[in-house]
Amino acid sequence: MSFARPQFPAGVHPDAVRIVAMSAAIALNTAALIAVMRPMVATISFAPLPAPSIRLIDHPAEPKIVPPPPIDLKPLPVKRMESPHAVRPVEVPPPAAQAVPTDEGSAPVSPPAAVDVTPVAPPTAPSAPVEATLAYVSAPAPAYPHLAVAAHMQGTVTLRVLVDETGKPVDVVVESSSGHPVLDKAARDQVLARWRFQPAQANGQPVRAWARIPVTFNLRDI
Numbered sequence: 559m560s561f562a563r564p565q566f567p568a569g570v571h572p573d574a575v576r577i578v579a580m581s582a583a584i585a586l587n588t589a590a591l592i593a594v595m596r597p598m599v600a601t602i603s604f605a606p607l608p609a610p611s612i613r614l615i616d617h618p619a620e621p622k623i624v625p626p627p628p629i630d631l632k633p634l635p636v637k638r639m640e641s642p643h644a645v646r647p648v649e650v651p652p653p654a655a656q657a658v659p660t661d662e663g664s665a666p667v668s669p670p671a672a673v674d675v676t677p678v679a680p681p682t683a684p685s686a687p688v689e690a691t692l693a694y695v696s697a698p699a700p701a702y703p704h705l706a707v708a709a710h711m712q713g714t715v716t717l718r719v720l721v722d723e724t725g726k727p728v729d730v731v732v733e734s735s736s737g738h739p740v741l742d743k744a745a746r747d748q749v750l751a752r753w754r755f756q757p758a759q760a761n762g763q764p765v766r767a768w769a770r771i772p773v774t775f776n777l778r779d780i
Contacts, residue, residue, distance in 0.1 A: 690758040690767040700748035745773040
């Protein structure tokens with residue numbers, strides 16, 4: 559098989575023709591490559607969004623204020639409280655009627671008996687004790703406390719003694735101390751328990767009275 563050799567124009571060098579042909583081929587390939595590498599514009603279709611639905615909020619109607627029905631108030635019965643100190647009326651019996659004669663054979667009607675209402679005097683309050691000088695009925699010497707003897711205590715105690723209507727001491731108060739509480743207590747206890755007096759007199763009647771009594775403790779009397 560034989561190939562026909564290309565004929566070149568006169569005066570044209572074969573290397574120059576080859577260079578031109580190769581340049582044309584490179585240009586075509588470059589143009590084709592650029593056309594292939596161009597980004598394709600994608601056609602994107604957007605679907606329309608649905609229209610938003612507007613929902614209206616129903617507000618409840620304001621309640622109507624209905625006035626309450628009228629209340630029929632009935633007054634409560636008033637109870638009268640009687641005071642415990644209230645004076646109650648005393649029923650006075652009617653005046654006595656004279657005997658009325660009846661038919662023969664029947665006894666006469668006698669009037670009702672009269673009621674004797676005598677006011678009762680309130681009890682009198684006991685009078686206050688008086689101050690008096692009382693005579694002794696029984697006044698034994700008080701016992702000397704052993705503690706006072708051992709400590710060589712002595713002195714005089716002045717007592718105020720309340721004597722009742724029978725001459726018995728019912729209360730004893732130390733008015734002037736001996737300086738030793740042991741002797742004061744011993745004198746008070748002895749007078750209250752063992753001493754007796756003649757009661758004071760007022761209008762010929764025995765009354766309660768206060769008397770001032772001295773009690774002496776002396777070691778020489780032991």
